[in-house]
Amino acid sequence: MAGVYIHIPFCKSFCSYCDFYSITDNSLKEALVQALIREASLRASYLEGEPAETIYIGGGTPSLLDPDVTESLLLAVRENFRAVDNPEITVEVNPDDISEGYFGSLKQMGVNRISFGLQSWNDKRLRYLGRRHDAVQSARALDLAFREGFENVSVDLIFGVPGMTVADLKSDLEKTFAYPVTHLSAYHLTVEEGTKFGRMKKQGKLTETDEETSVSMFALLGNVCREQGFIHYEISNFAKEGFISRHNSSYWKQVPYIGLGPSAHSFDRRSRQWNVSDVKKYIKAIGSGEIPARREELDRRTVFNEYVMTSLRTMWGIDLQHVEEHYDKELHDYLVNLSGRYIRYGLMKRKRNTLILTDQGKMISDNIMRELLTDL
Ligand code: SF4
Numbered sequence: 001m002a003g004v005y006i007h008i009p010f011c012k013s014f015c016s017y018c019d020f021y022s023i024t025d026n027s028l029k030e031a032l033v034q035a036l037i038r039e040a041s042l043r044a045s046y047l048e049g050e051p052a053e054t055i056y057i058g059g060g061t062p063s064l065l066d067p068d069v070t071e072s073l074l075l076a077v078r079e080n081f082r083a084v085d086n087p088e089i090t091v092e093v094n095p096d097d098i099s100e101g102y103f104g105s106l107k108q109m110g111v112n113r114i115s116f117g118l119q120s121w122n123d124k125r126l127r128y129l130g131r132r133h134d135a136v137q138s139a140r141a142l143d144l145a146f147r148e149g150f151e152n153v154s155v156d157l158i159f160g161v162p163g164m165t166v167a168d169l170k171s172d173l174e175k176t177f178a179y180p181v182t183h184l185s186a187y188h189l190t191v192e193e194g195t196k197f198g199r200m201k202k203q204g205k206l207t208e209t210d211e212e213t214s215v216s217m218f219a220l221l222g223n224v225c226r227e228q229g230f231i232h233y234e235i236s237n238f239a240k241e242g243f244i245s246r247h248n249s250s251y252w253k254q255v256p257y258i259g260l261g262p263s264a265h266s267f268d269r270r271s272r273q274w275n276v277s278d279v280k281k282y283i284k285a286i287g288s289g290e291i292p293a294r295r296e297e298l299d300r301r302t303v304f305n306e307y308v309m310t311s312l313r314t315m316w317g318i319d320l321q322h323v324e325e326h327y328d329k330e331l332h333d334y335l336v337n338l339s340g341r342y343i344r345y346g347l348m349k350r351k352r353n354t355l356i357l358t359d360q361g362k363m364i365s366d367n368i369m370r371e372l373l374t375d376l
Helices: 026-042 067-080 102-108 123-129 135-147 166-177 196-202 211-227 246-252 279-287 300-312 320-326 329-344 359-363 365-372
Strands: 002-008 052-059 083-093 113-119 152-159 183-188 231-234 237-239 257-260 265-267 271-275 293-297 348-351 354-357
Touching (some): 002 067, 002 246, 026 067, 026 257, 026 279, 052 067, 067 083, 067 102, 102 135, 113 123, 113 135, 135 152, 152 166, 183 211, 211 231, 211 359, 246 300, 300 320, 300 365, 329 365, 354 359
Parallel strands (some): 002 257, 052 083, 083 113, 113 152, 152 183
Antiparallel strands (some): 183 237, 231 237, 257 265, 265 271, 271 293
């Protein structure tokens, strides 16, 4: 199985925290779409016949595209890559872009999953984050999606924003769960260099949330989602039974994927490629039949370390049998030995032949993952 990702690198403006590659000049939209369609044909053999189980249109802001343009991208994917019978097809949307009829069009072309970039229900916080929508637009957009019959609906929230309290997060969660959403991605704010928040931090105008508050927020998040019947299947992701994101899970399970578009990454288990993060250069290169990508061959140690880091983030954990079969006994024993003290401290548990983080372990997951990395 494999996944296909299409990156739409356009935004109306930049959010204060975001370091994804996108541009605000929409004049290249048409040329970019043609280039994406061409890249799909140039890369048609990349997945070596493995069927695509998931197609994900992300960004940037995919909802800036007219539905017929989105449909032409999906057609290009279907023409160039074999898909399973019922692929998961996700489109990321921003609430301020949605017109009447938008979701109906997506449904007709086979889109079966919507991911809403809501981030918060508090208008003041939305403005601080540099978002362009408000809570009224979020409510309207969600209503339109459910009215159209979408069941697989995900909401993105951000917590740990400076000034935000645990009660604020509780309120955001309550307002989200007032809708029949089936998936939640909740990310703690990280202040990245090169963003508006990064510059504010350097100038001493932004103080990050203290650790105690962050830990309380993470605990609240887990508890509320559990009460709502959601499965905590990855550090930042929660889903109702049957609605775990197949696309995101494939990244964590090291399933091959292909990324089309500027800055998109591809992975075929042996190497990783990443396209140039420049819309103009991308369009020009694809126009002359070249894929503007850099490539890194992945050695055994790198693939193993990536496996440890990604699988430990999930409820499935590290599969020790997989390690022994796909790597070797030495790495298997290395993990078993090292995990011993985390198990004693209650940060990790061994369930059958897997190593899984406990709720306490999830709070310091980055530290644990760093210590498990090896240069064996
Ligand atoms: S968060 Fe989304 S909408 Fe905001 S700048 Fe980044 S990609 Fe664009």
